[in-house]
Amino acid sequence: MDAMVETKGLGKTFVRKDSTPIHAVKGVSFSIHRGEIFSLLGPNGAGKTTTISMISGLIEPSEGDAYIGGYSIRQQPRQAKQLIGVVPQEIALYPELTARQNLWFFGRMYSLRGKELRMRMDEVIEFMDLEERQHDRIDTFSGGMKRRVNIGVGLLNRPQLVYMDEPTAGVDPQNRRRILDTVFRLRDEYQMTVLYTTHLMEEAEELSDRIGIIDYGEIIALGTQAELTERIGAEDRLVIEVKRPSDEETLLDALRAHPQASKVAYQVDDLKDGDRRGGNTVMPAEEAVLTVYCQNGRKLLAEVLNIIAQQVEISSIEVRQPDLEAVFLHLTGRALRD
Amino acid sequence: MEKILTIAWKELYTVSTDRVLLLFMLGTPLAISLIIGLAFGSSGGELTIGVISVAIVNLDQGGVEGNLGETVASILLSQPIARSNEATCQLSSESAPAETRPLSDFLNAKRLDDPELARAGVDEGIYAAAVIIPADFTSKVNPPRDPSLLEQTQLEKTQVEVYGSGASAISATIVRSITETVIQPFVTASAAIRGTVQTIFANPLNAIEFLNADESAFAGFACAYNPNLGNISLERQALDKVQARSAFERILVRFGSAQAVFFSLFTAWTGVQSVYRDRKTWVLQRLLSSPTSRWSILAGKLLGVQWVIVLQILLLLVFLSIIASVSNGAFTFLWGNNWLALVMLLLSVSLAVSGVGVFVVGLARTPEQATLLGTMVSMGLALLGGAFGFRLGEFSKLSLIFWGVDGFESLSSGDTAIELNLLVLLIQGLILFSVGSWLFNRRVQV
Numbered sequence: 001m002d003a004m005v006e007t008k009g010l011g012k013t014f015v016r017k018d019s020t021p022i023h024a025v026k027g028v029s030f031s032i033h034r035g036e037i038f039s040l041l042g043p044n045g046a047g048k049t050t051t052i053s054m055i056s057g058l059i060e061p062s063e064g065d066a067y068i069g070g071y072s073i074r075q076q077p078r079q080a081k082q083l084i085g086v087v088p089q090e091i092a093l094y095p096e097l098t099a100r101q102n103l104w105f106f107g108r109m110y111s112l113r114g115k116e117l118r119m120r121m122d123e124v125i126e127f128m129d130l131e132e133r134q135h136d137r138i139d140t141f142s143g144g145m146k147r148r149v150n151i152g153v154g155l156l157n158r159p160q161l162v163y164m165d166e167p168t169a170g171v172d173p174q175n176r177r178r179i180l181d182t183v184f185r186l187r188d189e190y191q192m193t194v195l196y197t198t199h200l201m202e203e204a205e206e207l208s209d210r211i212g213i214i215d216y217g218e219i220i221a222l223g224t225q226a227e228l229t230e231r232i233g234a235e236d237r238l239v240i241e242v243k244r245p246s247d248e249e250t251l252l253d254a255l256r257a258h259p260q261a262s263k264v265a266y267q268v269d270d271l272k273d274g275d276r277r278g279g280n281t282v283m284p285a286e287e288a289v290l291t292v293y294c295q296n297g298r299k300l301l302a303e304v305l306n307i308i309a310q311q312v313e314i315s316s317i318e319v320r321q322p323d324l325e326a327v328f329l330h331l332t333g334r335a336l337r338d
Numbered sequence: 339m340e341k342i343l344t345i346a347w348k349e350l351y352t353v354s355t356d357r358v359l360l361l362f363m364l365g366t367p368l369a370i371s372l373i374i375g376l377a378f379g380s381s382g383g384e385l386t387i388g389v390i391s392v393a394i395v396n397l398d399q400g401g402v403e404g405n406l407g408e409t410v411a412s413i414l415l416s417q418p419i420a421r422s423n424e425a426t427c428q429l430s431s432e433s434a435p436a437e438t439r440p441l442s443d444f445l446n447a448k449r450l451d452d453p454e455l456a457r458a459g460v461d462e463g464i465y466a467a468a469v470i471i472p473a474d475f476t477s478k479v480n481p482p483r484d485p486s487l488l489e490q491t492q493l494e495k496t497q498v499e500v501y502g503s504g505a506s507a508i509s510a511t512i513v514r515s516i517t518e519t520v521i522q523p524f525v526t527a528s529a530a531i532r533g534t535v536q537t538i539f540a541n542p543l544n545a546i547e548f549l550n551a552d553e554s555a556f557a558g559f560a561c562a563y564n565p566n567l568g569n570i571s572l573e574r575q576a577l578d579k580v581q582a583r584s585a586f587e588r589i590l591v592r593f594g595s596a597q598a599v600f601f602s603l604f605t606a607w608t609g610v611q612s613v614y615r616d617r618k619t620w621v622l623q624r625l626l627s628s629p630t631s632r633w634s635i636l637a638g639k640l641l642g643v644q645w646v647i648v649l650q651i652l653l654l655l656v657f658l659s660i661i662a663s664v665s666n667g668a669f670t671f672l673w674g675n676n677w678l679a680l681v682m683l684l685l686s687v688s689l690a691v692s693g694v695g696v697f698v699v700g701l702a703r704t705p706e707q708a709t710l711l712g713t714m715v716s717m718g719l720a721l722l723g724g725a726f727g728f729r730l731g732e733f734s735k736l737s738l739i740f741w742g743v744d745g746f747e748s749l750s751s752g753d754t755a756i757e758l759n760l761l762v763l764l765i766q767g768l769i770l771f772s773v774g775s776w777l778f779n780r781r782v783q784v
């Protein structure tokens with residue numbers, strides 16, 4: 001398949017003031033296909049922004065190279081940059097200028113001018129639904145509006161490839177919906193390739209044709225959502241909240257003895273429980289969460305209930321299909337949200 | 339190039355929309371100049387002027403034509419001017435135009451014989467300043483009478499010393515300014531009359547009279563004016579170049595231009611420093627990820643700052659002229675009539691100023707350091723260069739403010755020989771600019 005972006009052993013090591021190195025990105029190689037929405041999913045500090053900065057020619061990679069539409073970002077940055085539109089994680093706009101003035105200014109930086117520039121500006125303003133406020137200063141805008149202008153500026157040069165670095169950060173649900181729809185439109189109506197970074201599993205799941213999971217500067221998994229969940233064994237999880245039993249071990253042993261349960265996890269959260277009730281009375285947790293991993297959750301449900309119900313009181317029960325959260329947990333042993 | 343201009347234009351536009359910043363850039367220096375001007379150079383009489391104590395020492399040994407030093411001393415002392423071949427001219431209130439005020443309103447001058455004693459008096463705070471007229475004053479001001487000698491003789495500048503005290507800096511500056519006003523006609527006259535030496539030497543004082551025919555600030559001059567003295571033919575052309583300035587105007591010129599340059603220093607380093615803000619908001623990164631070279635971004639920013647500085651100083655010069663015009667009730671352009679020289683001086687000063695800005699920000703490691711360093715350097719240059727009302731002798735020449743103000747003063751008084759000022763400012767500007775840009779370039783890394 002035709003690759004829009006191809007990175008080869010791309011890495012970045014920052015050097016701190018005390019000269020200790022930070023390996024922000026550790027020699028990653030991946031490719032993004034033309035016309036797809038590719039998400040880079042990872043927790044804070046995983047190296048998403050650093051990766052984008054390198055493949056947009058903003059910072060020099062410490063190792064490796066990236067090819068944008070065939071152009072090396074190190075050797076032919078000018079040609080490569082012409083193909084890219086960048087939507088930074090921050091609101092990279094001049095707050096003292098109006099939305100329109102910002103578009104004009106950045107349009108000029110892509111050597112657009114005159115009628116052509118005005119046409120592109122109108123196009124972007126319409127596309128991002130900014131007509132009403134286009135003559136207002138950015139510093140009078142709400143967070144969601146600023147985000148939309150921020151995206152708009154990245155689209156001015158009609159790029160083949162758009163980088164969007166956490167474009168929904170700090171945005172209300174309504175604006176978030178709008179932004180996600182915009183991303184789809186870019187792919188479907190304008191045949192653009194989108195590289196989208198986020199630390200939100202739901203966004204990655206909804207948007208992406210393919211997903212790369214990044215953690216500590218490494219891509220630890222890459223593929224479609226189905227591929228990813230399959231790869232980790234695609235197990236369902238039965239998540240059961242129970243009143244804490246007096247004899248925990250017997251209960252767990254009984255569950256583990258079941259031939260279809262591949263793994264049983266048990267979690268008691270004393271501190272959280274105490275916090276929730278507030279005050280200074282120290283309270284041991286009264287609830288616990290049991291997680292049973294198995295091939296077919298629905299099938300096993302009745303049997304598991306059977307075993308537990310004899311020993312403890314059940315507060316809730318849920319069958320979870322494998323998702324990216326599970327993939328991340330499986331690969332790193334940590335929850336994505338931490 | 340278009341991108342550079344766009345970035346520069348954006349910088350200028352941003353400043354022009356920031357009212358608070360504009361007030362600081364233009365309002366504050368004007369207010370300071372106006373207050374000082376009114377307090378110490380008022381000719382309208384709304385504000386009373388503190389009487390300044392001065393010691394006058396005349397060491398002039400005179401010449402064949404008399405003692406010019408004595409004339410200067412007499413004017414400063416508001417005494418009748420004694421002339422060797424004329425009846426004593428009395429200082430009378432009738433002879434002065436109604437709205438002018440005698441010099442004795444400004445100066446409480448006392449005659450001393452010993453220059454050391456005078457300087458000591460200044461140091462002790464008895465006098466704000468001491469005016470010491472050298473022994474060779476007359477002989478230096480007077481060109482040789484023999485026309486054959488004239489060809490080889492260079493006219494020398496007089497070396498009247500105004501010894502000021504740092505403690506009463508403003509007063510000392512005013513004394514200096516008054517003394518210059520009194521002396522200048524002698525010097526200018528001797529330059530103007532090179533071609534008509536014989537006639538003028540019938541009576542050198544005629545030069546003063548002519549030059550001050552419409553000078554109203556000092557009653558002393560009004561006395562000296564007597565069209566019947568001698569038969570003089572001075573070239574009108576030469577005289578037109580000389581612009582007599584009232585004390586108020588002189589203060590506007592000196593303090594006003596000093597404030598203009600001083601405040602433009604803030605514009606310089608804060609303007610350059612704004613690149614840190616651009617980096618924080620990721621605007622800089624956005625620019626760098628567009629097909630715009632780092633060099634263009636840098637050049638655009640610096641060019642924009644340069645434009646802002648030029649406009650700031652230019653507007654301040656214009657506003658100072660407007661103040662002078664309003665005060666005089668007639669159009670008064672303070673900055674001479676040599677436009678080319680004025681523009682060149684303005685550009686050289688701006689270059690030197692923005693050089694300081696780039697250098698300071700380039701040198702600092704963080705925006706906080708840049709603020710500290712920028713403030714300190716601006717204050718230091720102002721202190722040295724006379725923006726606070728006093729100069730520090732030869733040390734003042736370390737400050738671009740001195741060279742700028744000195745240039746503006748020259749132009750203001752009709753003297754266009756400012757090549758040295760231009761040279762110093764340009765060289766300083768170019769050096770600081772290149773070194774600063776090189777340093778600053780590293781700060782634009784992300």
Ligand SMILES: Nc1ncnc2c1ncn2[C@@H]1O[C@H](COP(=O)(O)OP(=O)(O)OP(=O)(O)O)[C@@H](O)[C@H]1O
Binds near residue numbers: 046049784
């Ligand atoms: N200029 C820099 N100097 C030093 N360290 C840096 C620099 N930029 C990033 N880092 C470090 O590199 C690592 C990766 O940062 P990066 O910004 O790429 O993460 P991210 O995935 O974008 O996180 P977030 O979701 O918070 O935006 C972090 O540990 C960060 O502290």
Ligand SMILES: [Mg+2]
Binds near residue numbers: 048089166
């Ligand atoms: Mg980031």
